[in-house]
Amino acid sequence: MSLPADAEALRSGLLAWFERARRELPWRERRTPYRVWVSEVMLQQTRVEVVVPYYQRFLARFPDIAALAAASEEQVLELWSGLGYYRRARNLLKGARFLAGRGADFPTAWKEALAVPGIGEYTAAAILSLAHGLPHAAVDGNIVRVLARLFGVKADPTKGPGKRRIRELAAALLDREQPGRWNEAMMELGALVCSKRPHCLLCPWRGSCVAARTGQQALLPALPARRARVDVIHGVAVIQRAGRLLLRRRGSNVRLARMWELPGCDLVAPVAGELRTGLAGVLAVAPATEPRWRCRHGITHHRIEVYGFDCQLQGEVPVGKDWRWETREVAGGLALTGIARKLLRLLGGRP
Ligand code: SF4
Numbered sequence: 001m002s003l004p005a006d007a008e009a010l011r012s013g014l015l016a017w018f019e020r021a022r023r024e025l026p027w028r029e030r031r032t033p034y035r036v037w038v039s040e041v042m043l044q045q046t047r048v049e050v051v052v053p054y055y056q057r058f059l060a061r062f063p064d065i066a067a068l069a070a071a072s073e074e075q076v077l078e079l080w081s082g083l084g085y086y087r088r089a090r091n092l093l094k095g096a097r098f099l100a101g102r103g104a105d106f107p108t109a110w111k112e113a114l115a116v117p118g119i120g121e122y123t124a125a126a127i128l129s130l131a132h133g134l135p136h137a138a139v140d141g142n143i144v145r146v147l148a149r150l151f152g153v154k155a156d157p158t159k160g161p162g163k164r165r166i167r168e169l170a171a172a173l174l175d176r177e178q179p180g181r182w183n184e185a186m187m188e189l190g191a192l193v194c195s196k197r198p199h200c201l202l203c204p205w206r207g208s209c210v211a212a213r214t215g216q217q218a219l220l221p222a223l224p225a226r227r228a229r230v231d232v233i234h235g236v237a238v239i240q241r242a243g244r245l246l247l248r249r250r251g252s253n254v255r256l257a258r259m260w261e262l263p264g265c266d267l268v269a270p271v272a273g274e275l276r277t278g279l280a281g282v283l284a285v286a287p288a289t290e291p292r293w294r295c296r297h298g299i300t301h302h303r304i305e306v307y308g309f310d311c312q313l314q315g316e317v318p319v320g321k322d323w324r325w326e327t328r329e330v331a332g333g334l335a336l337t338g339i340a341r342k343l344l345r346l347l348g349g350r351p
Helices: 007-021 033-043 048-061 065-069 073-080 087-101 110-114 121-132 141-151 160-173 179-192 210-214 272-279 328-332 338-347
Strands: 230-238 244-249 264-267 284-287 293-299 302-314 323-326
Touching: 007 160, 007 179, 033 048, 033 087, 033 121, 048 073, 065 087, 073 087, 110 121, 121 179, 141 160, 141 179, 141 210, 230 272, 230 284, 230 293, 230 338, 244 328, 244 338, 264 272, 272 284, 272 302, 293 338, 302 338, 323 328, 328 338
Parallel strands: 230 302
Antiparallel strands: 230 264, 244 323, 284 302, 293 302
């Protein structure tokens, strides 16, 4: 397919900009398929500055596929706790076990890469181009935004003709001599310049960009409407005994499966009686009249108002492997839910 602009000029302009603007990031050193893989998974839906310390801790503990494959899910979730979207961590572990079971490193063939559990087209293209120098164009949300604006693609880029068009443009624009560097430069432009509110004056493509020329930056890409926000009220029982907090592990077939949390439930209103009634099936508690801690938490389109109540435990002390009493220090090192981690911070424990 021919491009509606001078491809060579676009390529050299972007690569020269990247040479000047690229950030030093830990996953850009000592590049291996595994290091790229972990970084790409962590960076999905998450900002670079949040990912960096998690990435460094993760790589220090699990330096290669074999080390990760040998870990338990709980150990992996402990290091992922606070990063959110825990399915990513579980899939990463599944993928590592899949490869370790075959005694293999990350494949170089496209179809074999896609056969690794949890690897989709974007991640496969990123790993194969960045670590192996193979000519696959990576297309994630950032790159869709850049291409839709640069070429003025008005169709919805998430499906049908719009999606095909973006993929064709990405493939046609790809620098086949240095596909890894090219993909990285595209990602960097999407992150630093062609962001939601673009900085067109700093952009190497401002002279060729359809959106900049026609003032349509805010209209492109033409994404479908977001799901409506859902407001949730969540009550949490903060139960302390001899300097330790009562924690419970979530079930296996629920969201945030097997992660540790402070016992709690969704409420209609943040009142103590509701929390007592909501928890009655699992725990008998007497909450203080008013909540003492409050925070906000977001999960996908849910906006959760969290109310922590000081509670006295009544009746039986829960026992079993899904309950534990821990100091705030120790609790901070567990695979905690995001809400539990935020409350722990408010309580003065380790984040
Ligand atoms: S000129 Fe503006 S809208 Fe166009 S690619 Fe650059 S930053 Fe994005």
